[in-house]
Amino acid sequence: xxxxxxxxxxxxxxxxxxxxxxxxxxxxxxxxxxxxxxxxxxxxxxxxxxxxxxxxxxxxxxxxxxxxxxxxxxxxxxxxxxxxxxxxxxxxxxxxxxxxxxxxxxxxxxxxxxxxxxxxxxxxxxxxxxxxxxxxxxxxxxxxxxxxxxxxxxxxxxxxxxxxxxxxxxxxxxxxxxxxxxxxxxxxxxxxxxxxxxxxxxxxxxxxxxxxxxxxxxxxxxxxxxxxxxxxxxxxxxxxxxxxxxxxxxxxxxxxxxxxxxxxxxxxxxxxxxxxxxxxxxxxxxxxxxxxxxxxxxxxxxxxxxxxxxx
Numbered sequence: 001x002x003x004x005x006x007x008x009x010x011x012x013x014x015x016x017x018x019x020x021x022x023x024x025x026x027x028x029x030x031x032x033x034x035x036x037x038x039x040x041x042x043x044x045x046x047x048x049x050x051x052x053x054x055x056x057x058x059x060x061x062x063x064x065x066x067x068x069x070x071x072x073x074x075x076x077x078x079x080x081x082x083x084x085x086x087x088x089x090x091x092x093x094x095x096x097x098x099x100x101x102x103x104x105x106x107x108x109x110x111x112x113x114x115x116x117x118x119x120x121x122x123x124x125x126x127x128x129x130x131x132x133x134x135x136x137x138x139x140x141x142x143x144x145x146x147x148x149x150x151x152x153x154x155x156x157x158x159x160x161x162x163x164x165x166x167x168x169x170x171x172x173x174x175x176x177x178x179x180x181x182x183x184x185x186x187x188x189x190x191x192x193x194x195x196x197x198x199x200x201x202x203x204x205x206x207x208x209x210x211x212x213x214x215x216x217x218x219x220x221x222x223x224x225x226x227x228x229x230x231x232x233x234x235x236x237x238x239x240x241x242x243x244x245x246x247x248x249x250x251x252x253x254x255x256x257x258x259x260x261x262x263x264x265x266x267x268x269x270x271x272x273x274x275x276x277x278x279x280x281x282x283x284x285x286x287x288x289x290x291x292x293x294x295x296x297x298x299x300x301x302x303x304x305x306x307x308x309x310x311x
Contacts, residue, residue: 009049036123064098090126114272124306144169279305
């Protein structure tokens with residue numbers, strides 16, 4: 001099968017298109033023929049070699065960890081799924097990713113794609129949607145009536161976080177450049193702060209939860225806006241500064257996404273009910289050049305919504 005791989009770490013120039021062995025399903029796996037995948041920062045961070053301490057894999061490495069497509073084979077112990085089912089998933093993090101015509105996925109990580117959404121819209125969801133879900137609810141314990149500050153609301157994760165938080169009955173504050181304010185209000189944000197013109201820490205206070213997708217100075221300033229004693233900061237960009245959190249009488253936690261088919265199915269149901277929607281900002285064709293261009297856009301940190309690859 002055709003895949004776009006890296007045979008060494010480095011820049012976008014290390015992406016190459018080559019023939020690789022088509023996967024064979026293990027007993028509890030299915031093979032998905034990809035119709036779409038999407039780009040996430042982990043893709044190019046891993047390509048650059050930033051994560052090799054965490055994932056010490058041999059080459060070639062197929063990047064990509066969002067799958068949307070059709071099941072073409074099922075393992076002998078798979079009972080819930082059959083050939084022809086339309087599914088999407090955030091597969092396990094292995095060196096056999098989704099920049100390929102076919103990928104193997106453990107059956108418990110799969111969710112059904114509702115007929116009401118496209119493969120492109122489905123492919124945008126798994127990694128970003130599950131990250132938002134787990135940050136807000138699994139770790140952040142966000143509940144109705146609470147206030148959440150979501151940094152970088154127009155990004156791939158932020159767009160789902162705004163919608164999921166609003167659906168849960170929270171007051172949603174987010175940061176974004178002015179050109180994205182209208183979009184974020186339409187998704188349910190109650191307050192959008194233009195980070196280029198305002199310092200969020202000067203206009204926000206008494207927040208129950210901060211969802212940090214930025215790190216650095218943004219994270220440091222976020223401790224000031226949390227409710228003392230009960231406030232929480234959840235970050236997806238490394239380990240937070242626990243001393244700074246303690247100094248402000250709040251808690252902080254760094255999380256790493258756990259693939260979860262049941263949670264993904266809950267998001268799928270919200271998509272079907274039009275309570276959540278995918279914002280596909282850009283699409284590129286499945287090719288070496290398409291993925292090269294998609295990485296270039298992702299690396300700017302200014303893509304709106306998700307960057308999707310179509311097959």
